[in-house]
Amino acid sequence: MYPDPQKITRVTSLGGGPIGGGWAAHFLARGYDVTLYLHDAGETAAFEAVLDTAWKSLTDLGLAPGASRDRLRVVTDLQQAVEGAQFIQESAPENLSLKRKLYAELGRLVTPDVVIGSSTSGLTMTDIQADCATPERCVIGHPFNPPYLLPLVEIVGGRSTDPAAVAWAGAFYESAGKAPLIMKKEIPGFVATRLQEALWREALHMVANGEASAADIDTALINGPAPRMAIQGQCMAFHVACGAGGMATNLDQFGPALKLPWTRLDAPELTQQLRDRMVDGCNEMAAGRRFEDMAAKRDQQIVAVLRAIRDTS
CATH class of the missing domain: 1.10.1040.10 (N-(1-d-carboxylethyl)-l-norvaline Dehydrogenase; domain 2)
Structure with missing residues (x-):
C-alpha cells in the first residue's frame, strides 16, 4: 500500500518554525525535494533565519549527494503543498483543535498511500487523527530539537493507525538519516x-x-x-x-x-x-x-x- 521508503524523493514539511523549518532543512540536506507550507507569507523571514542557521551546521556535518537549498519550494496553499508529496511531516502549533482540523483536511487532500508524521511533543495520535478520514496512515514522528541535527525520532501510532504505517515510518526516517525509536505503547510525552x-x-x-x-x-x-x-x-x-x-x-x-x-x-x-x-x-x-x-x-x-x-x- 505504501511506497518503498528507500525511494522517496519528495517530502512536504507543514510549518516553518524551529521544528517545521528544521525538518525542511534536514530533508534538504539529505537530498530530498522539499515543499514547505507556511500559513502566511509573513512567516517567510523567520523560516529563512532558521534555514540559514541550520544550513551552516549541516554543511559542516556533510551534505548528501545532490543536496541543495535550490530544491526547496515554499507555498502558502495547503493543496499545493501536499500535491505530489510522498511523505508529509506536520509541525503545526500544539493545539489539538487546530491539528484535528488540519488532519481532516489532509484526509481529503492526500491519497491514502502517503504516510503523515506529526512532530507533536505532547498530544497523542489517537486524539489528533479523530476527524481524519484516513487515520490509518497517521503516525507520531517526534523529533528532538534541533531536528536538523539531533538524530532521534520517536514513532508511535494511534488507536486507528495501521501498524504497517508505523513500520514504514521507521524505515523512512532511518533512510533519511534519523535514529528511529518505535515505541511499544502510545503514552503522552513519549520516551x-x-x-x-x-x-x-x-x-x-x-x-x-x-x-x-x-x-x-x-x-x-x-x-x-x-x-x-x-x-x-x-x-x-x-x-x-x-x-x-x-x-x-x-x-x-x-x-x-x-x-x-x-x-x-x-x-x-x-x-x-x-x-x-x-x-x-x-x-x-x-x-x-x-x-x-x-x-x-x-x-x-x-x-x-x-x-x-x-x-x-
Missing part, C-alpha cells in the same frame, strides 16, 4: 521527553528550595552526565560502571537506595519566586548574548560531538 521532564522537575525543586541555582544545575549536567550520555544512555552507563558484574551488581548494591528520598518527581508549585529565580538565572548565564548567537554556538558544538562519535564508531 525522551518524559525522561527529560523528570530531570527538569528535580532541577526546579532544587532551585525552589535554594539548594542550587540555575547555573549550578547546568554546570553539574554539562560537566557530569552530559558528555557520557552522548556515548552511553543511562542504562548502559550504570551497567558499565559496575565492571564485570554489570547491572546485576548495580541493582544488588544500590537498589535499596532507590527508596531513599533523593528525588521529588511531583512538580513543585510554580510560584512567582520560582519563576523569577529561573528566568533571572538563565538571563545571567546568557550574559546578554543574542539567542541567534547562542543557537549557532549550540549547533556548532553539537556538530563537533556528532562528528567525534561518527569518526570513532
